[in-house]
Amino acid sequence: MHQDYRHLTADEHEAVEKQTLRTVVQALQEYSREAKQIFDNTKAPSKAEVIVLAEDLVQYALEVAETYPINRRYAGFIDYKRIRWLPTPFGLLPQALLVDAKASTENNRETLQQSQLPMNADFISDGQHHQMAAGVEPHLELSGALNGELHAVTTSLFVHFHYRDLSQDTAPFRELQSIYALAIPHGRFKDRYNPNPETTFFGQGKHSPARQEVPRIRVYFTRLKEMCPWRLQQLKYIGGEYTEPLWRDGPGPTGALTSFAFLGR
Amino acid sequence: MHQDYRHLTADEHEAVEKQTLRTVVQALQEYSREAKQIFDNTKAPSKAEVIVLAEDLVQYALEVAETYPINRRYAGFIDYKRIRWLPTPFGLLPQALLVDAKASTENNRETLQQSQLPMNADFISDGQHHQMAAGVEPHLELSGALNGELHAVTTSLFVHFHYRDLSQDTAPFRELQSIYALAIPHGRFKDRYNPNPETTFFGQGKHSPARQEVPRIRVYFTRLKEMCPWRLQQLKYIGGEYTEPLWRDGPGPTGALTSFAFLGR
DNA sequence: ATGTGGCCAGTAAGGCCGATT
DNA sequence: AATCGGCCTTACTGGCCACAT
Numbered sequence: 001m002h003q004d005y006r007h008l009t010a011d012e013h014e015a016v017e018k019q020t021l022r023t024v025v026q027a028l029q030e031y032s033r034e035a036k037q038i039f040d041n042t043k044a045p046s047k048a049e050v051i052v053l054a055e056d057l058v059q060y061a062l063e064v065a066e067t068y069p070i071n072r073r074y075a076g077f078i079d080y081k082r083i084r085w086l087p088t089p090f091g092l093l094p095q096a097l098l099v100d101a102k103a104s105t106e107n108n109r110e111t112l113q114q115s116q117l118p119m120n121a122d123f124i125s126d127g128q129h130h131q132m133a134a135g136v137e138p139h140l141e142l143s144g145a146l147n148g149e150l151h152a153v154t155t156s157l158f159v160h161f162h163y164r165d166l167s168q169d170t171a172p173f174r175e176l177q178s179i180y181a182l183a184i185p186h187g188r189f190k191d192r193y194n195p196n197p198e199t200t201f202f203g204q205g206k207h208s209p210a211r212q213e214v215p216r217i218r219v220y221f222t223r224l225k226e227m228c229p230w231r232l233q234q235l236k237y238i239g240g241e242y243t244e245p246l247w248r249d250g251p252g253p254t255g256a257l258t259s260f261a262f263l264g265r
Numbered sequence: 266m267h268q269d270y271r272h273l274t275a276d277e278h279e280a281v282e283k284q285t286l287r288t289v290v291q292a293l294q295e296y297s298r299e300a301k302q303i304f305d306n307t308k309a310p311s312k313a314e315v316i317v318l319a320e321d322l323v324q325y326a327l328e329v330a331e332t333y334p335i336n337r338r339y340a341g342f343i344d345y346k347r348i349r350w351l352p353t354p355f356g357l358l359p360q361a362l363l364v365d366a367k368a369s370t371e372n373n374r375e376t377l378q379q380s381q382l383p384m385n386a387d388f389i390s391d392g393q394h395h396q397m398a399a400g401v402e403p404h405l406e407l408s409g410a411l412n413g414e415l416h417a418v419t420t421s422l423f424v425h426f427h428y429r430d431l432s433q434d435t436a437p438f439r440e441l442q443s444i445y446a447l448a449i450p451h452g453r454f455k456d457r458y459n460p461n462p463e464t465t466f467f468g469q470g471k472h473s474p475a476r477q478e479v480p481r482i483r484v485y486f487t488r489l490k491e492m493c494p495w496r497l498q499q500l501k502y503i504g505g506e507y508t509e510p511l512w513r514d515g516p517g518p519t520g521a522l523t524s525f526a527f528l529g530r
Numbered sequence: 531a532t533g534t535g536g537c538c539a540g541t542a543a544g545g546c547c548g549a550t551t
Numbered sequence: 552a553a554t555c556g557g558c559c560t561t562a563c564t565g566g567c568c569a570c571a572t
Contacts (some may be wrong), residue, residue: 038340045342045380048562051543056340075303076320077310077542104544108554111544115310125556206544208558215540220554313541316564342563369565373533376565390535471565473537481561485533 003091005153010160012090014253018230020155020181023065025233028179031061032235040172050103054161055079057102070094077115083152094152096140107162109220111206118156121186121217122197125204127196132217134187179235193227201227228254268356270418277355283495286448288497289329296326297500305437315368319368319426320344335353335359342380342478348417355402359417361405364424372427374485376471382423384452387462390469394462397482399452423447444500458492466492493519
């Protein structure tokens with residue numbers, strides 16, 4: 001008989017998300033030098049190239065920092081996904097890690113598809129109350145004789161490459177300025193992060209209602225950080241220099257992660 | 266001082282491509298049961314879903330069948346790419362394996378972007394001579410003190426999921442009918458596979474000249490198979506039953522691969 | 531029926547710009 | 552000068568249809 005996330009307290013569950021993001025940030029930081037090199041200098045057959053670069057770089061950074069895999073796969077739109085055993089102080093936890101890569105010239109918000117939304121969202125736009133239902137399941141059922149009724153908690157992360165375009169024809173073609181890593185709270189934390197439409201880091205999406213496009217939703221960086229500082233991490237490029245990551249994060253569900261610099265060339 | 270593909274004879278080089286495809290086909294065959302399960306039953310948020318399914322399934326099938334990795338990455342549009350040491354009878358060969366996934370309701374041809382074309386192509390369409398320059402480099406330069414001037418040969422494979430759409434709302438949503446694996450010859454084999462516009466497996470692409478779309482090109486399965494049987498492999502779904510793969514392939518540059526069945530549920 | 535050409539369609543993923551505050 | 556809203560652009564991938572053998 002195994003244990004899964006349904007046995008965790010809310011604080012323990014938040015600590016799991018924090019630990020997960022912490023590892024991802026470490027992996028991104030250690031890979032950031034090569035990431036910048038590739039991001040800035042890869043020739044672009046088209047403008048859409050940055051999307052692919054972001055996806056590939058996330059994979060390269062994270063795949064070397066994996067935990068003990070669970071032999072189960074599924075396919076779909078999420079860029080990087082692994083089902084795995086996560087060692088935590090509360091038990092060896094089955095987890096479905098979901099990471100989406102974003103490339104943008106903006107650095108204050110990002111757009112989520114409904115299928116990437118882990119929490120039912122309520123927010124105000126133009127004085128109106130808007131809603132969007134979560135599109136990410138709270139967990140994946142792991143069946144099989146050995147596992148019985150095990151649930152892999154879903155943890156939703158986003159890695160956001162903030163860049164500027166440079167010259168069209170000679171390297172560097174772009175300038176990667178920062179890498180942001182966000183942990184969007186599990187749907188279970190609705191009461192903590194979005195108890196009412198006025199209290200939230202969600203905002204109106206990027207779709208065009210006039211053209212009946214399918215609704216999207218935005219996450220605002222500042223507001224997320226205000227609600228929980230460690231959930232928004234920034235690796236900022238500071239040419240050449242960098243700081244060694246420290247080992248101890250702040251205590252409690254909102255205690256800060258140590259900050260990271262970005263490794264330049 | 267290492268050796269790379271420039272020291273291989275043409276026949277040896279073809280044998281390397283054959284060996285590479287052979288391994289990929291084995292990996293696809295062993296993964297085919299789960300592949301069909303996922304492909305047929307994954308719920309589709311949109312019609313584009315099949316593309317993502319094909320990409321993910323190729324990754325899941327191939328990543329467990331990798332060879333000794335070379336510590337070098339690059340990012341770009343190709344779905345699955347690994348730079349690695351390939352053990353061959355002719356030496357331990359640095360190789361850049363490039364695999365693209367395709368999903369289609371057609372089973373006689375597939376479309377390549379120019380960036381996926383490993384050979385300068387000449388072909389006839391409507392009595393006219395058409396051309397397209399290769400967009401895949403013959404090799405990747407591996408720099409670094411340890412390696413000196415090493416070149417990783419590029420090997421271009423395509424994995425083509427041939428399917429039919431079924432019901433919209435209840436599983437199975439699709440029926441995966443066959444998985445084709447193609448090895449497109451390296452640019453070096455131009456004289457063997459496309460010595461003149463009349464002799465080729467290439468055909469007019471899928472783009473619309475009228476709308477000035479960027480040119481593409483097609484590979485025709487039958488013609489490729491006629492020129493070199495092993496370069497077109499089919500894993501055909503034959504519900505439930507399957508054949509054990511054999512161990513010995515045919516001899517020589519065109520000697521057949523053993524045929525494979527597809528593992529159903 | 532099949533083999534070929536090739537016009538469009540459907541769907542991401544964001545760039546950008548105009549109003550606000 | 553930031554924060555928001557949201558329209559529209561770019562491209563990628565194949566579905567599909569029309570002819571020609």
